[in-house]
Amino acid sequence: xxxxxxxxxxxxxxxxxxxxxxxxxxxxxxxxxxxxxxxxxxxxxxxxxxxxxxxxxxxxxxxxxxxxxxxxxxxxxxxxxxxxxxxxxxxxxxxxxxxxxxxxxxxxxxxxxxxxxxxxxxxxxxxxxxxxxxxxxx
Numbered sequence: 001x002x003x004x005x006x007x008x009x010x011x012x013x014x015x016x017x018x019x020x021x022x023x024x025x026x027x028x029x030x031x032x033x034x035x036x037x038x039x040x041x042x043x044x045x046x047x048x049x050x051x052x053x054x055x056x057x058x059x060x061x062x063x064x065x066x067x068x069x070x071x072x073x074x075x076x077x078x079x080x081x082x083x084x085x086x087x088x089x090x091x092x093x094x095x096x097x098x099x100x101x102x103x104x105x106x107x108x109x110x111x112x113x114x115x116x117x118x119x120x121x122x123x124x125x126x127x128x129x130x131x132x133x134x135x136x137x138x
Contacts, residue, residue, distance in 0.1 A: 017043030026063040076108035
């Protein structure tokens with residue numbers, strides 16, 4: 001009886017599980033489109049099941065054809081490239097100061113990166129806004 005229950009649990013957990021699979025080898029830093037993913041009726045631990053969460057995202061690592069796509073393999077597309085000149089906004093209390101800086105890392109919206117203030121040559125940590133502006137707030 002126990003064996004039958006275990007067998008039924010295994011069959012039920014596998015039925016209906018879908019996982020996104022890379023349709024082709026996708027290099028890192030590539031934006032995924034609908035043609036880049038396939039849906040397979042397989043259950044993979046950590047694998048993504050919803051195509052709408054993957055389409056439009058950027059591959060953080062190379063995704064190989066036929067292998068499952070995991071959420072850790074994708075991130076929001078970068079809006080700031082390394083060495084790009086970007087605007088830095090300092091906010092503290094009611095004071096706002098704006099200056100230019102050089103991004104020392106590549107980043108997407110919400111990521112924290114190091115930015116060098118071009119005026120003072122000081123390196124700070126800032127959060128990147130959707131528009132590509134580095135915001136420093138305390």
